[in-house]
Amino acid sequence: MFKTITRCASKFVAIAAVSLLAMNVHAADPIRIGSFLSVTGPASFLGDPELKTLQMYVEKINEKGGVLGRQLELVHYDDAGNASKARNFASRLIRSDRVDIIVGGSTTGATMAAVPMVEQARIPFISLAGAVVITTPVKEWVFKTPQSDYMAAVRILNDMKTQGLSKVGLISGTGGFGSSGREQTLKAVKEIGGIEVVGDETYSGSDTDMTAQLTNLRNVKGVDTILNFGFGQGPAIVTRNYDQLGIELPFYQSHGVASDGFLELAGDSAEGLRLPASPLLVPESLPESDPQKPVVEAYKSEYEERWDAKVSTFGAYAYDGLMLAVAAIEKAGTTDKAAVREALESIQGHVGVTGTFNMSADDHNGLKADSFRILEVRDGSWKLIN
Amino acid sequence: MFSEFLQYLFTGITIGATYALIALGFTLIYNASHVINFAQGEFLMVGGMATVSLTAMGVPMLLAVVLAVILAGVLGIALQRLAIAPAKNADVVTLIIITIGASIFIRGLAQLVWGKEYHVMANFSSDEPIQVFGAVLNTQSLWVLGVGAILVAVLVYFFTRTLTGKAILATSMNKDAARLVGIRTQVVLMLAFMVSALLGSIAGIVVAPITFTSYDIGIILGLKGFVAAAIGGLGSGMGAVVGGLALGVVEAMAAGYLSSDYKDAVAFSMILLVLFFLPRGLFGAKVVERV
Structure with missing residues (x-):
């Protein structure tokens, strides 16, 4: 009799202790955010600011009490740009670290290599890489x-059209970014209409002189702008x-060179060229009415204060990725993967640094072409056009 | 029509002159040791990068150039003393592999010291290009051509008129015989590496305003320089100059008249053609096997 009672009691105590422990663990159990970034290697200019941004904002969010009352934990790896x-x-993030969501993938190659795993494991994944293939098809x-x-490409071509330009001489790099840009430009030209590509030249990444290609473009009949x-x-x-040849046509570049480093390299010859870029390059010239202004300014000043380095648009992709993840988890009220995915897909009007995100079932990027701002180089610095 | 042609020609000659200078460096070391020094491109990089970083530190341009060239010279000596000399009994292929290793090492070091960014160097003289019959010529191109011509003249003088130059030639022809007549062949080898480093760094400095400069600029320029040297016939100074200019002009013409996509393919098929019909290159020495 006594034996049974003690046995029962000890069982009860054991169960109580275990469940208490479990509850304790549950309360302290952090939300695990997984990330793989190209922090070193040839794409370190992407991964380095991205990791710094993630670390900094995970700390900041935790100081403010975390998400859903739980702390965030960042689990990150360096893929060194290797797919x-x-x-x-x-x-590893999925199987052994058992993260709740993945925010990462600095390059398109790294992202696409991870996509099959992610789809199979059914875990939400926010990529920080640019190519169309990542979210099209959804x-x-x-x-x-x-x-x-x-x-x-759409943003550039539309700006050309408003300038009354319609015959584009296209020159592009043969690297991944340039050749994809070339294809997308040719595709966008077909879809927009009223504008055509009249010359098509390329150069390889290690070329040291492009006057031959530019001379060819300039000599194309009717060409009125060069991209x-x-x-x-x-x-x-x-x-x-372009400057040495004295070509007078309006000159456009892509968002690939929207950085202060480019201005330094190109110097005076960049004067007057236009390109689409993130508002992060011109936070002070954004109008007060712009909903992105406070977000952009806050990110820039916080990043520069914390790391004593210039802010980059790539870091901003990580900022937006983390904030979208947090918003989705808060909206779902749980870290259940299917619920978070649902919540991510239904995010509307989320103001980020890169743009305002409106996700939907057939748009997993959520940005429109006008989230790019057209900038012009004037007196050696960026000037916001629209 | 004519202005187009002239434009391609200017472009080609400028790039070609750079290739020629690099090819000369290859030739020099090949002559002295039969080693193809794949760290040649790295001398070019060190010249450009050191000049840029010294001027950024406030050193006057001319002094920066001199210091950068000296640094490259020291590097050339160090390469021979620390990497090539210890393996003196190894065969040529091993030595070539050592130079590849050295080039990776130097590049890694440069990446740590100078970072991975591209850097600009201002033109030596005016930024305003010169107009010639409707084509434009960058003033820096004239510097490249001028400096290239002077270096070639100096080299010709060095090899034909000075005792040291002749000693290098003698060593290349027959090492044992050279040693028998009292030439210190190890010193000669060191000298060859130093001169070739000086040459490379000067080339790196004069082209930097055109190409920009970064820690990895030596890879592709070094490779093109090697192609130029091979076209001209390894070991021939004249061949290096002609090979470099020919390669540059063919590249520019291919980009202009054929398609910019096939520019590099044309350049590399040129080496195939030349070596197919003239296995020793355009100016290669006839080698007679003594039985």
Whole structure:
């Protein structure tokens, strides 16, 4: 009798202790945000500011009490720009770290390598890479924060049209960014109408002189504007050659060179060229009525104060990714993966640094072409046109 | 029509002159040791990057150039003393592989010291390009051509008129015989590496305002320089100059008249053609096997 009572009691105590422990663990159990980024290697200019941004804002959110009363925990790996490493890390995040959501993938290659794992494991994934393929066609669990190059092309072509320009001489890099940009531009030209590509030249990333290509474009009959889609130092050389050849046509570049580093390289010869870019380059010239102004200004000043380095548009993609994840978890009220995915897909009017996100079942990017701002180089700095 | 042609020609000659200078560096070391020094592009990078970083620190341009060239020279000596000399009994292929390793090492070091960004260097003289029959010529191109011509003249003088130059030639022809007549062949080798580093760094400095400069600029320019040297016939100074200019002009013409997509393909098929019909290159020495 006594034995049974003690047994019962000890059982009860054990169960109570275990459940108490479980509850305790549950209350302290952090929300795990997984990330794989190209922090080192050739794409470190993407991954480095992205990681810094994630670390900084996870800390900030935790100081304010976390999300749903739970702390955030960032689990991150460095894929060094290598797609197969990215795939391994994605699998590690899903299987052994058991994260609740993934925000990462600095490059399109890394992102696409992780996509099959993510789809199979059914876990929400917000990518920080730009290419159209990531969200077109829509993949159930995959979202992304940067605009695609198609939108950049549309934005540029529309600005040309408002300037009364209709015959474009296109020059592009043969690297991934340039060749995708070229394809998207040709596609956008067909869809927009009233504008055509009359010349089509390319250069490779290691070329040191593009005067031959530019001379060809200038000599095309009727050409009234030139567009360069490229990345790295190539576009800066194109800009210099353009100036040396004394070409007077309006000159457009892509968002690939929307950085202060480009202005430094191209110097005076960049004067007057236009490009689509994130408002992050010109926070002080945004009008007070712009809903993005406070977000952009806050991100810029917080980042620069914390890291003592210039803010970059790539870091902003990570900022938007993290904030979208947090917003979705808050909206879902749980970290249940299906619920968070649902919530992500229904996010409307979320004001980020890159633009205002309106997600839907057939748009997992949620940005429109007009989230790009057209900037012009005047007196060696960026000037907001519209 | 004519102005177009002239434009492509200017472009080609400018790039070609750069290739020629790099090819000369290859030739020099090849002559002295039969080693193809794949770290040649790195000398070019060190010249440009050191000049940029020194001027950024406030050193006057001319002094910065001199210091950068000296730095490259020291690097050339160090490469020979620390990497090539210890393996003196190794065969040529091993030595070539050592130079590839050295180039990766130097590039890594440069990346740590100078970072990964591209840097600009101002034109030596006016930024205003010169108009010639409707084509434009960057003033820096004239600097590249001028400096290139002077260096070639100096090299010709060095090899034909000075005792040291002749010693290098003698070493390349027969190392043992050279040693027998009292030439210190190890010193000669060191000298060859130093001169070739000086040459490379000067090339790197004069082209930097046109190409920009970064820690990895030496890879592709070094490779193109090697192609130029091979077209001209390894070991021939004249061949290096002609090979470099030909490569540059063919590239520019291909980009202009054919398609910019196939520009590099044309350049690299040129080396195939030349080597197919003239296995020793355009100006390669006839080698007679003594039985």
